[in-house]
Amino acid sequence: MKDFFKIQFLWIMLLSVFMVSCNRTDDEVPDFPEGTTEYTNRWIQDSMRRYYYWADQMPAKPDYHLPTKDFFKSLLSSQDRFSFIVNTTDPNTYPKSVRNLFGFDYAILQLSGGEVVTVVKLVLKNSPASNSGLERGMVIKKINGQTITASNAQQLAESISTKTVIDLTVGNWQNGAVINEKNVTVYYGYSLEQPLLSKIFEQNGKKTGYLYMYDFPDGITSALSQKFSEFKSAGIQELILDLRYNYGGSVSSAAALCAMIPSGISANSRFIVYKGNKNGGELSRTFSRQIAYDPGALSFDALHAHSLGLNRVYVLTSGSTASAAEIVINNLKPYMDVIQVGDTTLGKDMAGFIIEDKRKPKKITWQIHPVIYKVFNASGEGGYINGINPQFSVNEFNNLPLMPLGDPSEALLSSALNKIYSKQGNTNADGNEIKVLFQSDSPAAGFSGFNFK
Incomplete structure (x- = not known):
């Protein structure tokens, strides 16, 4: 009888193990001790499963024992050129380029x-x-x-x-x-925040405003408002935006800029549509709501008071024009003619926000910068992963030496001004056919992308 109960107990135990095994899913992983690489990697996987645009393409059984950067890369879609991860306690994990290290390209x-x-x-x-x-x-x-x-x-x-x-x-x-x-x-050192550069050109009584923007940081709306106030007071009839080296930044700052250019928009006009994974779904934001995501921004009404009310805008671009700068180009199109001069943009038709450990004290020092949404304009247009092509292709290196930005004889600006004032453009001062072999701000150099807010 004793052996019978012993055998029966063993059968029950085996059956229990079998049932647990049958109920286990591929999503289940062991709990790793805090402070281990595996614990960090599990947190990264959980975060990416929730937010990552291509979450459904992530491997079901990644190797949790990989170094954190390698583990993160193993989760990424082959379509992803932009997601990255940094350890806030290790400067060596941050993207590096000639520009962010030394301040030039x-x-x-x-x-x-x-x-x-x-x-x-x-x-x-x-x-x-x-x-x-x-x-x-x-x-x-x-x-x-x-x-x-x-x-x-x-x-x-x-x-x-x-x-x-x-x-x-x-x-x-x-x-x-x-x-x-x-x-x-x-x-090596830190580069301070870059100022806006503006000029006004006049010919035959027709005034053209020029605005060079290096990036779209939060908190720039007051400076933008001041520039557009000057443009409006001067009575400019045409506008040239120079975004050729603009890697992007805050979508809210991009919306603020766009609020001051075209006619026929209001606070409730749709500015942008975000489309994410099954968790993120689809979000639509008006000009007013998108601008308000920058807590220090001026309101739509305050900005729109300086609106130029134009029907067209010229935008100078290059392969370094990315993210929020591309949103300006694409998202103005439903409301006005956008005439692009220069080179094809980088092609970052997506947005994201920083994911980090919010616990106090923080248990994980890694910070994730993933692609979370694809972005579209008010007409539902987007999908410019290969870049936005210019109507007028101009090589800024055709005229050597390169002139200062904002100089009316500079190649891209000169081309736009010639189109505004109906002159024949000067395509090559030296008579040479210039071929670009390499640029230090190529996509491989790394950059921080832009913020969802």
Whole structure:
């Protein structure tokens, strides 16, 4: 009898194990101890399953033992070019580029005769680069003693991201040659917030406003309002937005800019539609509501008081025009003609917000920057993953030396002004066919994208 009960007990135990095994789903994973890599990776997986646009493509059984960055990459869709993750306690995990390390960008060009020339195309105000005397239009002959060629361009760009100081040999371009060569040392450092640049051009009584925007940070609405107040007081009839180096930022700031340009919009006009995964669903936001997501922003009515009421706008673009800057282009189209001059934009037709551990004290220091939504305009148009193509394709490097931004003879601005004032554009001052071999702000360089709010 004792053996019978023993056998019966074993059968019950086996049956229980079988039932538990049958009821276990692929989603179940063991609980990992706090502080372990596996615990962090499980948190990342749970967060991504809830928010990630391509959550349904994530692997069912990832390897929780991978290093955190590798684990995160293993979750990403092959369609995803933009999601990234950083450890807030480790600066080495943040995206690095020449621009965010030193405050400048350059392009390597090949002239018609085969000569390779490296030009400085952007220098941020109050940056390490500007403090060292670097200026847009300068030519870089050497980086850390190495002459730049088409074959070593990528390697040199990657090596810069590991440095805290770089030595450059630079000069000025004149009549097809480099003059006034000198050595410049640029130290790693912080670049201060970039100011707006505006100008007003007039010809035959017709006034054109020009506005250069480097990015779309929260809190910019007061500065934007002031610029548009000046434009409106001057009575401008045309507007040129220079977004060629604008990586994006806050969608709310982009909405604020758009609120001051076209005629026929109100606070309740639809500005943007977000489409997410099965959890996120679809969200629609008016101009007023989107602007209000920036807690420091002026209201729609305060901004719209300075509206120019235009029927068309010219936008200068490049392959560095991304995210919120692309939203400006796409989301103005339902309300006015958008005439794009320059190059095809980057193609970030998506939005996201930062996901981090909100517990106090914080148990996980990693911060996720995932793609969460695809974005569309009031007419339901979006899907520009390959970029937004310009109506007028213009290579800003066709005129060397590069002129300062806002100079009416600068290639992209000159082209837009010529179209406004119906003049024949000057396409190539040197008569060369310029080929772009490499740019330091290519997508591989990394950038922070833009905020959902």
